[in-house]
Amino acid sequence: MSKFKTFPSLWRWLEERGPKAPLSAVNIALKRIEQFRDLNAFIDVWKEEAQQLAQQLVSEKRKKPLHGLIVGVKDNIAVAGKPLTAASKILQGYKSPFSATVVERLQEAGAILIGRNNCDEFAMGSGNEYSYYGPARNPYNPDLVPGGSSGGSAVAVATGQVMVALGSDTGGSVRQPAAYCGVIGYKPTYGLLSRYGLIAFASSLDQIGILANNVEDIAAVMSVAAGKDPMDATSTPSKTPNFVEEIIDSRQRKFKIGVITETVEHKDLHPDMAIAMEKWISILSKKGHEIEYVSLPLLDYLVPMYQIIATAEASANLSRYDGVRYGYRAEADTLEEMYIKTRTEGFGMEVKRRIMMGTFVLSSGFYDAYYMRALKARRLLVNYLNNLFKQYDLLMLPTTPAPAFPIGSFAQRPVEMYLVDVFTVIANLAGTPAISLPLAWSKDGLPLGIQFMSKAFDDAKLLSFSASLFN
Amino acid sequence: MVGDWKPVIGLEIHIQLKTRSKNFSPEGYEYGAEPNTLTHPVSLAYPGTLPVVNKKVVEYATLLALALNAEIRKTFHFSRKNYFYPDLPKGYQITQYDTPICENGYLHFKIGKTWKKVRILRVQIEEDTGKSIHDIDPFYTLLDFNRAGVPLLELVTAPDINSPEEAQAFLVAVRQLVRHLGISDGNMEEGSLRCDANISLIPPGEDKPGNRVEVKNLNSFRFLRKALEYEIERQRQIYESGGTVERETRGFDAVKGVTFPMRTKEELHDYRYFPEPDMPPYELSQELLEGLKHKMPPLPFQLWKRYTEELNLSEKEAEFLIEDLDISRFFEEALKSYNSPKSILKWLMGPVRASLNQNSISIEQFPLSPQIIAKLAQIADKEIVHFTVASQKLFRELLKDPSKDPEKLIKELSLDQKADDSSIEDVVRSVLQAFPEKIEQYHKGKTGLLGLFIGESMKKLKGKADPRKVKETVLKLLNKEQ
Numbered sequence: 001m002s003k004f005k006t007f008p009s010l011w012r013w014l015e016e017r018g019p020k021a022p023l024s025a026v027n028i029a030l031k032r033i034e035q036f037r038d039l040n041a042f043i044d045v046w047k048e049e050a051q052q053l054a055q056q057l058v059s060e061k062r063k064k065p066l067h068g069l070i071v072g073v074k075d076n077i078a079v080a081g082k083p084l085t086a087a088s089k090i091l092q093g094y095k096s097p098f099s100a101t102v103v104e105r106l107q108e109a110g111a112i113l114i115g116r117n118n119c120d121e122f123a124m125g126s127g128n129e130y131s132y133y134g135p136a137r138n139p140y141n142p143d144l145v146p147g148g149s150s151g152g153s154a155v156a157v158a159t160g161q162v163m164v165a166l167g168s169d170t171g172g173s174v175r176q177p178a179a180y181c182g183v184i185g186y187k188p189t190y191g192l193l194s195r196y197g198l199i200a201f202a203s204s205l206d207q208i209g210i211l212a213n214n215v216e217d218i219a220a221v222m223s224v225a226a227g228k229d230p231m232d233a234t235s236t237p238s239k240t241p242n243f244v245e246e247i248i249d250s251r252q253r254k255f256k257i258g259v260i261t262e263t264v265e266h267k268d269l270h271p272d273m274a275i276a277m278e279k280w281i282s283i284l285s286k287k288g289h290e291i292e293y294v295s296l297p298l299l300d301y302l303v304p305m306y307q308i309i310a311t312a313e314a315s316a317n318l319s320r321y322d323g324v325r326y327g328y329r330a331e332a333d334t335l336e337e338m339y340i341k342t343r344t345e346g347f348g349m350e351v352k353r354r355i356m357m358g359t360f361v362l363s364s365g366f367y368d369a370y371y372m373r374a375l376k377a378r379r380l381l382v383n384y385l386n387n388l389f390k391q392y393d394l395l396m397l398p399t400t401p402a403p404a405f406p407i408g409s410f411a412q413r414p415v416e417m418y419l420v421d422v423f424t425v426i427a428n429l430a431g432t433p434a435i436s437l438p439l440a441w442s443k444d445g446l447p448l449g450i451q452f453m454s455k456a457f458d459d460a461k462l463l464s465f466s467a468s469l470f471n
Numbered sequence: 472m473v474g475d476w477k478p479v480i481g482l483e484i485h486i487q488l489k490t491r492s493k494n495f496s497p498e499g500y501e502y503g504a505e506p507n508t509l510t511h512p513v514s515l516a517y518p519g520t521l522p523v524v525n526k527k528v529v530e531y532a533t534l535l536a537l538a539l540n541a542e543i544r545k546t547f548h549f550s551r552k553n554y555f556y557p558d559l560p561k562g563y564q565i566t567q568y569d570t571p572i573c574e575n576g577y578l579h580f581k582i583g584k585t586w587k588k589v590r591i592l593r594v595q596i597e598e599d600t601g602k603s604i605h606d607i608d609p610f611y612t613l614l615d616f617n618r619a620g621v622p623l624l625e626l627v628t629a630p631d632i633n634s635p636e637e638a639q640a641f642l643v644a645v646r647q648l649v650r651h652l653g654i655s656d657g658n659m660e661e662g663s664l665r666c667d668a669n670i671s672l673i674p675p676g677e678d679k680p681g682n683r684v685e686v687k688n689l690n691s692f693r694f695l696r697k698a699l700e701y702e703i704e705r706q707r708q709i710y711e712s713g714g715t716v717e718r719e720t721r722g723f724d725a726v727k728g729v730t731f732p733m734r735t736k737e738e739l740h741d742y743r744y745f746p747e748p749d750m751p752p753y754e755l756s757q758e759l760l761e762g763l764k765h766k767m768p769p770l771p772f773q774l775w776k777r778y779t780e781e782l783n784l785s786e787k788e789a790e791f792l793i794e795d796l797d798i799s800r801f802f803e804e805a806l807k808s809y810n811s812p813k814s815i816l817k818w819l820m821g822p823v824r825a826s827l828n829q830n831s832i833s834i835e836q837f838p839l840s841p842q843i844i845a846k847l848a849q850i851a852d853k854e855i856v857h858f859t860v861a862s863q864k865l866f867r868e869l870l871k872d873p874s875k876d877p878e879k880l881i882k883e884l885s886l887d888q889k890a891d892d893s894s895i896e897d898v899v900r901s902v903l904q905a906f907p908e909k910i911e912q913y914h915k916g917k918t919g920l921l922g923l924f925i926g927e928s929m930k931k932l933k934g935k936a937d938p939r940k941v942k943e944t945v946l947k948l949l950n951k952e953q
Contacts, residue, residue, distance in 0.1 A: 197519040203748035233750045319562020320516040362743035
């Protein structure tokens with residue numbers, strides 16, 4: 001699959017390397033991080049801590065579930081004591097006093113967090129071009145974007161700098177960069193992974209997502225991290241499936257799969273993507289799955305719906321970045337001047353663009369026409385998909401219309417970049433789980449991702465199906 | 472009424488709830504603590520933090536809703552109210568815009584001799600802001616975030632209040648209610664009870680009021696009344712000189728006793744309310760509702776009706792009982808043991824009240840239980856011991872050792888041993904013999920001396936005699952002397 005040397009799954013790594021596995025993993029990871037510095041996947045590397053922790057793990061008799069798993073953390077997920085900046089100037093100097101719940105659970109399970117991954121500022125972007133730290137680059141061609149907003153995470157996984165990376169997915173920000181970089185990108189059901197400690201972009205759409213080179217590692221992470229968190233009122237449920245067991249048990253199951261017609265017939269669909277879809281429909285059929293075409297007539301409305309809801313929520317979620325309590329504060333003589341200068345100087349253009357849009361759709365006189373209407377449309381989508389999932393186990397569609405685009409392509413037409421998300425926003429709007437699998441290549445040798453979705457809380461089914469495709 | 476001008480007043484009251492933790496974050500709150508020591512990443516709006524509903528807050532809000540006879544929403548959600556200010560950490564306040572926990576209730580309050588009903592339009596759950604302190608540093612405003620996130624209930628009345636006195640009395644009734652329900656300290660000086668007022672005047676002969684003026688920053692009952700008095704006068708003068716009252720927000724200067732304009736046109740704030748996505752809609756369970764209905768203590772207006780109509784107590788007695796609702800609770804408890812309201816009241820308004828005042832304590836801290844007081848009332852009514860003796864000697868002894876049984880104590884102190892008629896005569900005779908001059912004065916007209924003779928006799932009898940018998944005997948012997 002990948003043209004880069006990457007880690008096998010954790011359980012295999014531990015088998016192959018024995019007791020010293022964590023140490024050799026850290027050393028290899030650090031070496032690769034250095035080797036691929038120019039791709040700008042990492043903002044910060046926690047070298048000494050990682051090595052110390054690896055030593056400690058080596059000396060421990062009992063192995064914890066994620067014993068020495070090397071993890072990259074996107075710069076919008078809190079790690080206690082570490083800088084947390086959302087790749088933004090406005091949070092320069094800020095160190096989080098607490099860790100995200102997911103991070104805590106991973107650390108308790110023996111994972112080694114090796115550093116902060118680059119991303120789009122406040123997770124707003126589809127190419128990791130809008131970062132205070134400069135763009136991240138696609139490992140298959142450094143003039144192309146790695147995707148966004150979790151670009152750094154995807155690059156780190158693709159080039160074996162880490163075993164697994166935590167990203168965040170609001171409109172596709174884990175699945176799309178996974179597709180562009182040839183790795184697996186998984187967005188859980190909304191509520192399955194706690195959002196406490198994830199810098200909020202759009203509260204009703206955000207989820208922490210996982211990027212990896214194999215499904216087993218994703219399942220291992222989920223069995224440790226998933227489940228109710230009292231600090232997140234939107235997190236559910238209290239009992240989660242044993243993801244690891246589920247993969248082993250259900251791998252041979254046959255499913256009824258619906259291919260979304262409007263996606264394979266989409267006007268922006270790259271010819272190589274169309275070929276890849278046809279090829280895999282055929283493969284899956286031969287494997288014994290039942291494949292049918294289904295319609296999703298709402299497809300054209302989804303990006304506008306998503307943009308309205310996401311920017312509205314974001315405009316409020318980003319109000320706290322005002323220079324008063326933490327982060328960057330501009331020099332000023334009056335309160336108003338301080339507010340204006342801090343946010344003007346602290347936020348990048350794309351963030352400002354989205355705050356303006358969100359403020360507008362919530363403003364009096366426009367609230368009903370935009371925000372209320374978008375919420376109603378969302379309800380329609382949810383009902384429509386619920387019906388589909390009564391008949392189909394899985395839905396299948398491309399992750400993106402085309403492979404990675406060149407850095408700077410959308411510089412003059414930023415709003416057009418939003419259309420790249422057309423296939424990924426569905427799962428965020430509906431709250432359903434979705435996964436991008438690196439199943440094909442373009443004629444130019446660029447990765448192509450195919451996406452599968454299941455109904456809410458059917459994550460174990462989705463993961464076990466995904467695992468079955470990689471034998 | 473001010474002349475023929477009728478004031479129309481509505482109040483917006485903020486009640487700070489005394490829950491153990493803040494509304495959406497786990498830390499506690501205490502008035503007067505060191506600045507910025509009662510904070511948490513959630514209430515400081517640190518990146519990545521989320522609000523979580525405090526069930527106790529919902530319970531307290533529901534209790535208030537029940538007490539106000541309001542329509543309770545079984546399913547409600549929260550809203551974000553967006554604006555920028557340094558003491559508002561998130562840049563939005565979590566409140567309830569379209570689904571307040573209850574609407575359309577009412578509350579009775581007593582003004583003079585009558586009860587008046589004020590409609591409550593809505594009660595909503597929200598959170599407090601931090602405090603901005605402008606007058607400590609010459610160049611900077613200092614921020615204290617201890618108060619940020621503390622739970623508040625905002626109570627909005629209909630404009631049913633028609634005078635500053637009514638406004639004050641109503642606010643006092645609200646304070647009494649929230650303290651009685653145990654949900655708030657209702658303390659204006661400490662900010663756990665706050666009030667803004669909206670006031671307009673109806674000109675003589677008309678039926679619609681002029682423009683409404685909002686008056687803020689009223690931090691005591693007195694200031695509320697004074698501000699409204701000033702505002703009524705100010706508005707009246709404007710109208711009478713042919714002008715119009717502007718719709719505006721005014722503050723109150725307590726020192727000068729005047730209201731002054733605050734922000735004007737800027738008031739047209741677009742708060743861009745939308746439903747809070749971080750907390751799913753809350754479902755009030757039927758069990759919680761039923762449970763709270765059972766826990767509801769009776770309210771002042773209900774008690775008034777019971778005392779004056781059912782129990783036929785006097786207005787003065789009813790007022791005494793409902794002034795401090797703990798006293799009515801005590802009273803009701805005592806009634807369960809001995810169903811004689813007038814007798815119990817005699818004790819409560821007499822020796823018990825005196826004892827509370829003397830020791831500067833509340834009935835909550837009073838050492839004797841309602842059952843003991845009931846017992847004492849019974850004892851006095853049955854004349855096992857006379858009321859004077861019971862309310863003085865017996866009462867005092869019990870206060871010293873509340874664990875004692877009154878009946879045993881009576882035996883121990885031989886309080887029930889009544890002197891017989893002949894011992895009474897002997898004692899009275901000896902007393903009269905000691906005061907020959909006084910007896911002369913008595914016969915000459917100083918009838919007040921009768922008290923002296925009776926008192927001395929009772930002393931000698933160590934109180935163990937029926938005072939009426941003693942008086943009879945004294946009179947008998949005095950008349951004999953003549």
